Amino acid sequence: MLKINEIFFSIQGESTRAGLPTLFIRTSGCHLRCTYCDTTYAYHEGEKKNHNEIFKSIESYPTKFVCVTGGEPLLQPGIFSFLTELCNRGYDVSLETSGDISCKPVDSRVLKIIDIKTPDSGEFGKFHEDNLNIPGPTEYKFVICSEKDFTWSEDFCKKNHLERFTVLYSPSYLQVEPKWLAEKILHGKSYARLQLQLHKYIWNPNKRGV
Numbered sequence: 001m002l003k004i005n006e007i008f009f010s011i012q013g014e015s016t017r018a019g020l021p022t023l024f025i026r027t028s029g030c031h032l033r034c035t036y037c038d039t040t041y042a043y044h045e046g047e048k049k050n051h052n053e054i055f056k057s058i059e060s061y062p063t064k065f066v067c068v069t070g071g072e073p074l075l076q077p078g079i080f081s082f083l084t085e086l087c088n089r090g091y092d093v094s095l096e097t098s099g100d101i102s103c104k105p106v107d108s109r110v111l112k113i114i115d116i117k118t119p120d121s122g123e124f125g126k127f128h129e130d131n132l133n134i135p136g137p138t139e140y141k142f143v144i145c146s147e148k149d150f151t152w153s154e155d156f157c158k159k160n161h162l163e164r165f166t167v168l169y170s171p172s173y174l175q176v177e178p179k180w181l182a183e184k185i186l187h188g189k190s191y192a193r194l195q196l197q198l199h200k201y202i203w204n205p206n207k208r209g210v
């Protein structure tokens, strides 16, 4: 059983898969409280569903791209076998996670998009060291809230040799201008990839289920 907050079909707004029509499965519950969190409704709201019920919903959508997000999906022990089952059924699966829980037990076929919580995130230091060395495709995401966050993120990437991976810098929405972050990346000769949360530009930024 998994406690699910919502299942919806939309355009992937983040990561190297931005722009792809994707089915999102948002799990309920998160143990963190980031200052910029835009899914606070997922902290508690949700309904328990078994795998069959969830797959019945998934199969009604015309896509092979599935993104499991939260909340924090890895809080629920049943998520690991669910991710494997998605891969076994031929889905191209990505997982968005806070970075605070080890991704080692996650099926290596899943694309892991791992947050690294920056100094101004409100959850600085919540990071599981395992997540710097996990099998399979991995992308690291930093939500940049300030100059301090940018400098710290650059140092973290260098110290941990993240040039081997895709590194995503996302401006904290309405807190940091995309142009400011773009110029920081260019002038700082950063190898990070700028990402904007596409769905917030396409639809009303407060709209759910997109």
Ligand code: SF4
Pocket: 030, 031, 032, 033, 034, 036, 037, 038, 039, 040, 070, 071, 072, 098
């Ligand atoms: S980890 Fe994600 S869901 Fe949890 S509080 Fe932070 S932004 Fe919100």
